[in-house]
Amino acid sequence: MKLTQLAYKTLRDTGSDAETSSHALLLQAGFIHQLGAGIYSYLPLALKAIKNIESIIRYEMDKTGAQEILMPHIQPQELWDLTGRTTAFGDNLFTLKDRRQRGLVLAPTHEESVTTISKSIIQSYKDLPFTLYQIQTKFRDEARPRAGLIRVREFSMKDAYSFSANEDSLDEIYESMAIAYKNIYQKCEIPVLMAEADSGAIGGKDSHEFIYPTESGEDTVITCSNCQYTANVEKAIGILPAENHDTEAPQAEISTPGVTTIEEVCNFLNINANQTLKSLCYSADGQLVMVCIRGDLNINEVKLKHILNATELRAASTAEIEQEGLVLGSMSPLGISNINIIGDTSIVTKKNLTAGGNKPGTHIVNINYQRDFHVNQIADISTVTEMHLCNECNGKLEAVRGIEIGHIFKLGSFFSESLGLHFTDQDGKQQFPLMGCYGIGVGRLLAAVVESNHDDKGIIFPKNVSPYQVHLIALNANDETCYEKAHAIYDSLWDHGVTCLFDDRTDQSAGVKFRDSELFGIPLQVIVSPRNLNNDICEIKLRKTLETYSVPLGETIDHIVNSI
RNA sequence: CGGGGUGUAGCGCAGGGGUAGCGCGCCUGUUUUGGGAACAGGAGGUCGUAGGUUCAAAUCCUAUCACCCCGACCA
Numbered sequence: 001m002k003l004t005q006l007a008y009k010t011l012r013d014t015g016s017d018a019e020t021s022s023h024a025l026l027l028q029a030g031f032i033h034q035l036g037a038g039i040y041s042y043l044p045l046a047l048k049a050i051k052n053i054e055s056i057i058r059y060e061m062d063k064t065g066a067q068e069i070l071m072p073h074i075q076p077q078e079l080w081d082l083t084g085r086t087t088a089f090g091d092n093l094f095t096l097k098d099r100r101q102r103g104l105v106l107a108p109t110h111e112e113s114v115t116t117i118s119k120s121i122i123q124s125y126k127d128l129p130f131t132l133y134q135i136q137t138k139f140r141d142e143a144r145p146r147a148g149l150i151r152v153r154e155f156s157m158k159d160a161y162s163f164s165a166n167e168d169s170l171d172e173i174y175e176s177m178a179i180a181y182k183n184i185y186q187k188c189e190i191p192v193l194m195a196e197a198d199s200g201a202i203g204g205k206d207s208h209e210f211i212y213p214t215e216s217g218e219d220t221v222i223t224c225s226n227c228q229y230t231a232n233v234e235k236a237i238g239i240l241p242a243e244n245h246d247t248e249a250p251q252a253e254i255s256t257p258g259v260t261t262i263e264e265v266c267n268f269l270n271i272n273a274n275q276t277l278k279s280l281c282y283s284a285d286g287q288l289v290m291v292c293i294r295g296d297l298n299i300n301e302v303k304l305k306h307i308l309n310a311t312e313l314r315a316a317s318t319a320e321i322e323q324e325g326l327v328l329g330s331m332s333p334l335g336i337s338n339i340n341i342i343g344d345t346s347i348v349t350k351k352n353l354t355a356g357g358n359k360p361g362t363h364i365v366n367i368n369y370q371r372d373f374h375v376n377q378i379a380d381i382s383t384v385t386e387m388h389l390c391n392e393c394n395g396k397l398e399a400v401r402g403i404e405i406g407h408i409f410k411l412g413s414f415f416s417e418s419l420g421l422h423f424t425d426q427d428g429k430q431q432f433p434l435m436g437c438y439g440i441g442v443g444r445l446l447a448a449v450v451e452s453n454h455d456d457k458g459i460i461f462p463k464n465v466s467p468y469q470v471h472l473i474a475l476n477a478n479d480e481t482c483y484e485k486a487h488a489i490y491d492s493l494w495d496h497g498v499t500c501l502f503d504d505r506t507d508q509s510a511g512v513k514f515r516d517s518e519l520f521g522i523p524l525q526v527i528v529s530p531r532n533l534n535n536d537i538c539e540i541k542l543r544k545t546l547e548t549y550s551v552p553l554g555e556t557i558d559h560i561v562n563s564i
Numbered sequence: 565c566g567g568g569g570u571g572u573a574g575c576g577c578a579g580g581g582g583u584a585g586c587g588c589g590c591c592u593g594u595u596u597u598g599g600g601a602a603c604a605g606g607a608g609g610u611c612g613u614a615g616g617u618u619c620a621a622a623u624c625c626u627a628u629c630a631c632c633c634c635g636a637c638c639a
Binding site for chain 1: 565576600631634
């Protein structure tokens with residue numbers, strides 16, 4: 001491709017809207033164009049890179065034996081009603097009506113359709129296992145699109161869906177997918193953490209996320225500095241060192257007018273937050289639940305939801321709390337017996353805590369679990385912090401921000417049961433296949449490639465992803481000899497099967513050409529100029545290091561072919 | 565959905581009742597050509613949208629829309 005023919009426009013300034021490096025660079029290099037919030041076009045250079053990422057993914061999927069299919073984006077809403085996901089996705093679901101006013105869904109993912117398709121394929125255990133995958137656009141009406149390609153409303157995703165007759169088969173496929181994913185990230189030169197993840201509303205046995213660590217990410221992963229333990233903070237468990245060596249002191253009521261928050265209590269009494277007991281109320285499927293935790297920690301609502309086996313969990317409203325006679329700001333489990341109370345394990349790690357007095361403007365000091373109050377259940381419901389130690393090895397835990405660039409799930413039989421997909425096993429009994437699903441956001445992967453491979457001058461593409469293999473620059477394309485020689489190299493490279501972008505512009509200075517080549521990030525640059533031609537050489541420049549060296553003109557093609 | 569911010573030329577921004585501005589980019593010409601060239605000339609705007617106030621609105625008021633950031637949300 002010649003630059004004089006390429007539809008592109010590089011920008012001198014990065015757009016003021018762009019906060020993350022991938023967003024800024026993809027805009028500045030003219031790779032993407034925004035049409036609306038979270039709605040982007042991929043321009044020619046970006047699409048080349050996307051296609052390369054897709055072919056890496058296809059190769060790794062095909063290697064596992066997965067088979068590619070295409071499915072409809074527009075799906076009957078009835079299908080989604082069967083699995084209850086019309087409600088589960090809620091406002092995130094794009095819906096529309098056809099001319100007969102029948103409800104349709106713009107598919108945010110494809111479990112419903114792939115499961116339905118499989119009903120026509122699976123009858124016997126002999127038909128299992130198999131894995132289907134797709135690389136297709138998905139639609140989600142995200143509450144807040146952000147950061148360029150990181151969180152968008154229309155996006156391309158590779159999703160694979162496996163169907164197995166038994167757990168062993170599912171485990172085997174899951175394992176092979178994890179390996180394929182690691183290979184994909186490696187080829188894209190993106191470092192990843194494989195983290196245990198919450199399996200979400202649908203449940204299922206195992207789930208792992210692949211997280212690219214970066215400050216601009218939306219997820220937090222807890223990782224052990226000593227062992228392999230890595231988990232999303234939603235799921236992570238840790239242990240708090242017990243500090244309950246003190247002897248239990250007599251409790252005493254203290255007047256604390258106007259003091260309601262943990263911070264205010266600490267300031268008022270000049271104590272640390274870890275010497276307080278924090279009590280909160282939640283509404284779990286309409287039932288009020290009191291939750292107690294050490295004051296310096298936070299509730300992990302995902303864990304709490306699991307403990308309560310609740311489908312809907314939210315903070316209780318002031319009205320709901322007061323209806324039970326509880327006092328906001330001075331709430332505690334002291335003397336409370338008519339409400340379900342869950343205590344975090346942290347409340348037994350320390351003695352002589354300070355808690356609310358269940359009367360306005362009152363707190364009680366030196367309260368101790370069991371001596372002074374009881375709960376219905378002690379459970380791990382805290383969000384792991386760097387104060388926690390690793391549950392596996394007692395090592396130090398670290399919190400890392402990152403972008404989720406892949407997620408694999410063991411779904412179990414949820415979809416096969418709700419959509420009536422079954423098979424006959426060896427004993428002639430009807431069974432539901434066990435499913436797994438394995439997703440990678442393709443556009444997000446491109447963003448992650450750029451995030452993890454750039455410098456202050458522009459993108460530095462890994463060679464497997466780069467839109468072209470070589471960026472050929474005719475420094476002075478006005479010079480007839482220079483242009484012709486460069487053009488000969490261009491033709492020859494294509495003849496040798498090397499893809500090449502040719503900066504043949506006659507109206508741009510050397511500086512502009514170098515800047516653009518650095519923005520585009522094609523790994524290998526070839527510089528042809530009158531000066532070089534006079535010396536009978538050609539210059540090779542590596543984008544990553546910006547290192548330059550000369551090769552004899554006659555050996556240019558061979559050299560390039562050998563070095564890519 | 566809450567909080568904050570921004571909408572003026574392709575991009576980045578200034579201007580705050582009285583002729584629509586700057587830088588970059590764009591077009592034409594001349595000279596240039598190894599790190600975002602110089603000079604000369606030129607094109608490009610219903611100032612997000614709709615109402616209102618006013619002799620007069622990009623500017624003041626009201627509403628509304630869009631986009632960005634933080635949070636909530638998020639298989």
